Amino acid sequence: MITIKDLGFAYGEKVVLKNISMTLEEGRIYGLLGENGVGKTTLLTLLCGLKRPQAGSIDTDGLKPFDRQPSLLSDQYYLSDEVPAMNMKAEEYAKNYGKFWENFDLGKFHEVMAVFENDPQQKMTHMSFGQLKKTYISFALACNTKHLYMDEPTNGLDIPSKSQFRKAVTKYTREDSIILISTHQVRDLENIIDPIIILDRQDVLLNATLEEISQKLYFDYSSEKIEDALYCEMIPGGNIQVCLNQSGEDSKVNIEALFNTVHQHKELIKGIFNK
């Protein structure tokens, strides 16, 4: 379990994270959403120990990530948004760097590369951006870590790779893992990310499972107008309307509509979910 308490971080004068508190549990694939500049990447780099919290604390199974204990480092992986092209074949990279992770599995690296139809014998400097990204995703999954942080992993992936990514993330990760994926491409990751975390400027607006969300909010897709809808967006063939779930009926959570609803009704949403 990861416990974040009153976390704060600023770049010089510019405060990015302030009073951030949340817990992350095993066996979950968290989706970290938020507008540009709210500190998603900063939060990920703090979680993996690349940065030191300036206020508050992060506790990962009893350890502080910034202490960079080998036992924790070898059981976590951070996939950054931009990945370097090394002057070697993908397979060589995996063999050389996989050594740092105690559960690294070269066979799994090849398996995921095959899923993505990526050639492990290709030099990384000769790869397209998407191919390079897929190489790193394969590597990240092959590391078999308990903690996996991915920053915008589907950026640059082609159409077939997106569904392959969704399948690979379910198939090739450990059951006890805590996975945190930051993204703007919510459609790429729909059905995969659950719980949903919505980060705002110096605040956590939401950290809830889809089940909790659908208990409290109702997503209506009909063409009939709802009077007290919190959010309404026209789509071909009707509307997406979000309202408080009073009947207890179950509906499909539309993450984009959820995001917009939460942003328009910050205090209301925080109130409902913190009850």
Add this chain to the structure above:
Amino acid sequence: MEFNSNKSIYLQICDAICEQILSGTLGPHERIPSVREYGAEIGVNPNTVMRSYEKLTNEGVIYNRRGIGYFISADAKEVVLEALRKDFMENELPAILKRMKLLGLDICKVMENN
């Protein structure tokens, strides 16, 4: 798997399994994929699949053998049929009748022509 836009995913997974039971693709005491296997197959979070399996277990459509997996119940087909009949009478039929009324269709004439 293609999901439609307005029913929650866990219910759509339940529906898909029930369809397979009705069509005979899944027979009594047949094992269904584990939560993670199924999740990976259709690209859905395992926790969502777990929710579907829990619902189907509570309804007696599938049963869990601890450490082995989930299996189709002996009388799954009857259970599913009964639930669908009930849903048809309570939800689908009233909707059809309402639509027919709106379109000015007489039920007796429609029956004669079919």
